[in-house]
Amino acid sequence: MDYIFSKRISGLAPSAIREILKFTSDPEVISFAAGNPAPEAFPIKEAQQLSKKIFELYPIDALQYGVTEGFAPLRNKLLEDMKQKHNIGKDFDGIIITSGAQQVMDLTTKILCNEGDIIICEEPSFIGSLNCFKSYGAKLCGVKIDSDGINLEILEQKLKEHKNARFIYTIPNFQNPSGVTMSLEKRKGLYELARKYDKIILEDNPYGDLRVSGDPVPSIKSMDEDGRVIYAGSFSKLFSPGLRVGYAIASNELLSKMTVGKQTSDVHTPVFSQMLVYEWLQSFDVDEHIAGMRNIYKKKIDLMCNEIDTHLSDFFTYIRPQGGLFLWAKLPQNVDMTEFCKTAVANKVAVVPGSAFMASEDAPTQYIRLNFSTPSDDDIVKGIQILAQVAKEYK
């Protein structure tokens, strides 16, 4: 039969990342295109020990239906930890456990946006979130990022223009893809603008723990006095992405709607995944794990940056990220960015064209995104050398 698809799904083009990732199933291709955390950072021994414990002590709980809001001990522990460590969570706030932080984007859009509503986002921004927003028929309005975070003048201008903007989406730490960390002044300014124009902020912080240099900056949620910030947290980089455990800390009024929304999406997040994260938080020194993880990521960032500085310093322009998974490199003006990406993958190195991260996919950009967390050290060295070879053809 001939199918007629909904407008919301017809508007979602297969993403440029997916097109590039197709090539990465070729084992000969070195992939700088993924966004996977470094597997050597996974707490494998702990997962072995704790999964055994869970299935021995609480098998029925792990296998039976759970509640939509999430596994209560995990919710309580997280609320406590986030308050104590990051000053996140006021009296009016609660928590919902989600199926990865991606679902926080999904539920936020579901409860706040009608078709045609505007969502203001950083430009560039995480393609998974942008596609999620589009899947609800929302229109994106991108705001340029400076080296210290979102440009507040342009943001205010857009807020004035778009009365029907429903929320502002931001990744303040080691932004995907730009790698930029928003300064404290800009975080305060962003919150004040949200107040002035009465908008909600969706603060997405999947990489916050992956800081390898510089000082931590307080979250926007920690400044929230009136329940306008939805904070999206994740265990995908800290512990494991395969478990799909994320969470939102937000006002209870927002959470009650998100719970209704989640019930119709997937009923609840797998109980075992939640129990494993809870047991891990309870039983192990998470700060020690984070310290170990930072060492791994620091070496990888340093290696990639040094290789670029040695072989591509006259071709790539970039700001060294203070953490996260990604390096955002600008190509010279005379280089056709898309063609460069195609030539690179033909030479067995996959990178993601920057256009994938634009609010409008046809907005011009000279950038490409490089991931340093997934490839081995050898592959980082070899891959950058190949990119240098490709670059030579443009000189």
Next chain:
Amino acid sequence: MDYIFSKRISGLAPSAIREILKFTSDPEVISFAAGNPAPEAFPIKEAQQLSKKIFELYPIDALQYGVTEGFAPLRNKLLEDMKQKHNIGKDFDGIIITSGAQQVMDLTTKILCNEGDIIICEEPSFIGSLNCFKSYGAKLCGVKIDSDGINLEILEQKLKEHKNARFIYTIPNFQNPSGVTMSLEKRKGLYELARKYDKIILEDNPYGDLRVSGDPVPSIKSMDEDGRVIYAGSFSKLFSPGLRVGYAIASNELLSKMTVGKQTSDVHTPVFSQMLVYEWLQSFDVDEHIAGMRNIYKKKIDLMCNEIDTHLSDFFTYIRPQGGLFLWAKLPQNVDMTEFCKTAVANKVAVVPGSAFMASEDAPTQYIRLNFSTPSDDDIVKGIQILAQVAKEYK
């Protein structure tokens, strides 16, 4: 701040089930209101053994990101098994692993329905699916169920009336809540009507393995010649609901859109959950497990029906279900159904008012839904006796 919610979420009233379930956290309340599978049917030893194996042999795979379509070995195994055992899956079909079968409803609606489109469903039907449809702004059109399944005359009339109906939603086996199983003739008739009016069928089969009497009836999907049936399967009743593993078998064209939709919802279903189900299917005799499960459910159905026949035969009218989790009982005409449910819960027995399952929540109904899979044998006996006491007041 004052929140403005989307139309889609504002239209979802807190469900009657949730209101009733609030009371079931009281340990003194006997709950016939849940829909949980019997915990004694969970393969706990197997889960213990296999989770150990997975975290020992494939820890990185279990913890790293997976692909949106699902864990390839599980997909292949399921396609093979469903073809061989149930003649489900043609050359044009493929499979996607979802976060519970609930997500099949979510993705189907996401890719097919615009706001205001009609979805035709059985009336009564599963509230989780109905709320999911409503969450996309779809309008429900209910079709009465006879003792052998959906009424085809009314269905055809509705198909004529509603040109913008996007699909027909049906639970052919031990329907929730009515317990009715659709006859082979009606399944054929339903498929032919879908062909005649060029509609898609969403066939939801969460309870198919839970047959305790009568002969199995071929699925509608097994008759599908032109890719118009989306088959929703689930491991929630067969293995474990807490793992949240469901799947859709449908034409590859539909699946490619569902994959794009799932990517923006939760990226992928937790890998460990999928691996556990796969290992279980590979390593154990699933048919033997199903046989054991049927024994447990048969005892429970028999016990509840016998108790009703003894104590409530002049008050409840019902059709003995051939399987599933639910018994659908009609109250005498002079009884106020909602008030009966309230009095029951005040007397510490929770049942679900039938109104919860209507396409329009204010459609009149004299029915209530009783679950027999979750309560213990003692609670079934005690609970029915209490309901008989409550019923006396109406005589």
